[in-house]
Amino acid sequence: MIKPLALTMLALMSTSVASADTPATLMAHFAQQAGSPVSALSAARGETLYRSEHPGRAGTSVSCASCHTANPKQPGRTRVNKRIEPLAPAANPQRFTDAAKVEKWFRRNCQDVLQRECSAQEKGDFIAWLSQLK
């Protein structure tokens, strides 16, 4: 009787340690950094950010969708054709569960697509949109 309970407790504890971050905690984090309430984040702005085209290399245009495809529940392709797991948590629960990883990819990809860093609000909007996709 006691054993299953203890095991469940242990499992619960280890899950909470392994994935301390969730889309919700990251949105709260970026909203706080931006100095606004979470409710001020906008999924619509997040989608616009995802889809907007910017001047890329050799006269082409580039957007998040260039690699992650128009549908972020689908797998994408890197520039050298390697598979990218879907970006939307509905299709890939691993997304937005590791703050360091999230920051690393925002840093890299905002530079590549926008030629600048993304603001805290943009990051919050981005996750707000992706995490509400069903």
Place this chain on the structure above:
Amino acid sequence: MNILLRGIGVLTAVGAVTLLAFSLPSGVAHGDGGGDVMPRLTHKNWQQECASCHLAYSPALLPRASWQRLMGGLDNHFGDNASLDPATQADILRFLEANAADSGTSQIGSRVMRRMEAKDAPLRITETRWFVGKHDEVPRSAWSRKSVGSAANCAACHSKAEQGMFDDDSVRIPK
């Protein structure tokens, strides 16, 4: 007499073992990546970080000086920002240096070095004379096919690239 015989016996045994070692198909017995097999290496950050965008190319394919240049310029990695935190970057560079083509740890590395000038430090594996020589039968048009994408996409043709196997038998050039 006895000692002489024993001596001959020992010499023969040593000779046989030596012969055997040199006649084995390279890469099979020692796993250091002889022939067309990359050295079997494991390194968490190398596999995780490099392979999130492309195949984790073997460190044996470029000399140390190349890896130093490459890891020093991750902000502009062939046009993409691939920057890492300093600790991870240093950890991966140490691993690349320790197993580089000129580290003397693999046959494939020695082969790459045999065709490289001492002062050379190419950034692209595809620029090494070793790579060019290995691919001289591949028609130019094949590289730009949509199914291949770029010469950086080893796995497009090398079906066992993920396992480090690049022998001719596992090659299939897509249409």
